[in-house]
Amino acid sequence: MVGLARERGFTLTELMVVLVILGILASAIVFVMPDPRGRLIDESEAFAARAHAAQEAAIVEMRDTALWVSPAGYGFERHDGEGWTPMGRPPFEDRQWPADTAVTIAQQDGERTRIVFDATGLNDPLDVTLARDESRVSVAIGADGTIRVDG
Template identity: 45%
Template sequence: MRGEQAGFTLVELMVVIVIIGLAASVVVLAMPDPGGGVAAEAERFAARAKVARDLAIVEARPAMLAVDGAGYQVSRRVRGEWRPGERYEWTAGTQAGGGATRFDSTGLAQPATLILTRAGRQARVEIRGDGTVHVQR
């Protein structure tokens, strides 16, 4: 007759492994997208568009916001020519149409609408003639 043995049975170990696997899958599914959602991308773009408008007013010089499929760039008008400023790239997987809008020295803009798409979700950024920028999710 054998004495009592300490330890776990194979079934108990398998149950623990299944529970750990389920917990890990819940954590992975709950993690946010590392680049943020398309709404966050639209909010970043809108914030930078507002900065371009404010820059045009403060410097009393027109500013242009040019958008393409890879990202967007803010340019300023200096001595009769457009000088490119900083360029911002879209987060991987973000799709956007091309185009441009300008802010004059009073903050008024050429109206423009930008639709961002990523992973089947869309966000719309509208730049109105009065220079206001709105995000619609």
């Protein structure tokens, strides 16, 4: 009697199960991947932290320090008695906002809006809103020097 040789391989059902599992894993990876532009809240908190550092520098060094903000970016300047000079050392170097980020400045006056932190810690108020896709985060710098991130 001749025996039938048994074929080896995967059944269609087994292949379908493997493909479904791979599809689920691939979709989970896509949802977990970070946005290459960075999170909007992280950028807002970094902006607030740099503004707070400039405020503290003005108090400690007893010299007026300015924060300028524009729709393209922001930076810091120090008054040297004759005029404003850029502060190029970290964390005060000029920064650009991330790509695809819309910036709204409530107190905008011209291309750049400047607020000055004086030696007492007081300054003019400033409200900056960052928006990207469906996300919106606002950074409010109060006249009393308080800095708040909402979003």
